Amino acid sequence: MSDNATKERIWILITPDKCSGCRLCEIACSLEHEGIIWPEASRIRIYELLPGVNVPHTCVQCPDYPCVEACNFDALGVNERTGAVLVNEDNCTECGACFLACPGNVPRILPSKRSVVICDLCGGNPKCVEVCHEAGHDALTLVKGDYRSIYRTFAKDPVEKSEELSRKMYGELLG
Numbered sequence: 001m002s003d004n005a006t007k008e009r010i011w012i013l014i015t016p017d018k019c020s021g022c023r024l025c026e027i028a029c030s031l032e033h034e035g036i037i038w039p040e041a042s043r044i045r046i047y048e049l050l051p052g053v054n055v056p057h058t059c060v061q062c063p064d065y066p067c068v069e070a071c072n073f074d075a076l077g078v079n080e081r082t083g084a085v086l087v088n089e090d091n092c093t094e095c096g097a098c099f100l101a102c103p104g105n106v107p108r109i110l111p112s113k114r115s116v117v118i119c120d121l122c123g124g125n126p127k128c129v130e131v132c133h134e135a136g137h138d139a140l141t142l143v144k145g146d147y148r149s150i151y152r153t154f155a156k157d158p159v160e161k162s163e164e165l166s167r168k169m170y171g172e173l174l175g
């Protein structure tokens with residue numbers, strides 16, 4: 001990706017402290033991509049692994065795209081304009097290599113779809129961000145620019161993120 005393209009790429013900035021756990025984002029995402037309300041197929045998931053600690057979790061578009069590199073079946077590519085990972089469902093064999101390569105365990109295999117699902121940023125206008133804003137939470141915000149320096153903060157699995165957030169909310173005793 002060229003430097004200019006990198007400056008133009010978009011990103012969903014997640015502020016978990018603001019997440020209410022309403023899961024409207026999961027509904028909006030599954031409606032957009034699958035045409036039905038199907039939270040399991042949502043490309044953003046809300047994890048409540050600890051009571052009251054809601055962690056929105058989705059692809060952070062790693063600059064080195066380990067998932068794309070790991071795929072041996074040409075099933076993953078990158079949208080040069082947005083930076084989103086694109087899944088070619090016909091090529092996906094559900095081998096799980098992308099999941100193992102991802103620092104956040106983001107790609108999910110849905111047996112009934114016979115391919116992984118990964119956030120595609122809705123082509124540049126993520127519906128999850130829209131609905132979260134409309135509901136008055138703003139736990140998800142669309143930002144533009146080069147986030148190479150901070151993406152690692154977000155490229156973690158949901159368990160680690162939940163523990164970090166619970167420490168922030170409740171202190172070391174409960175974290």
Ligand code: SF4
Pocket residue numbers: 018019020021022023024025026046054056128131132135137138139140
């Ligand atoms: S729409 Fe926003 S507040 Fe609601 S679950 Fe999703 S991220 Fe959290």
Ligand code: SF4
Pocket residue numbers: 058059060061062065066067068085101102103104105106107118155
């Ligand atoms: S967060 Fe995971 S799915 Fe997204 S680009 Fe990085 S490795 Fe790929």
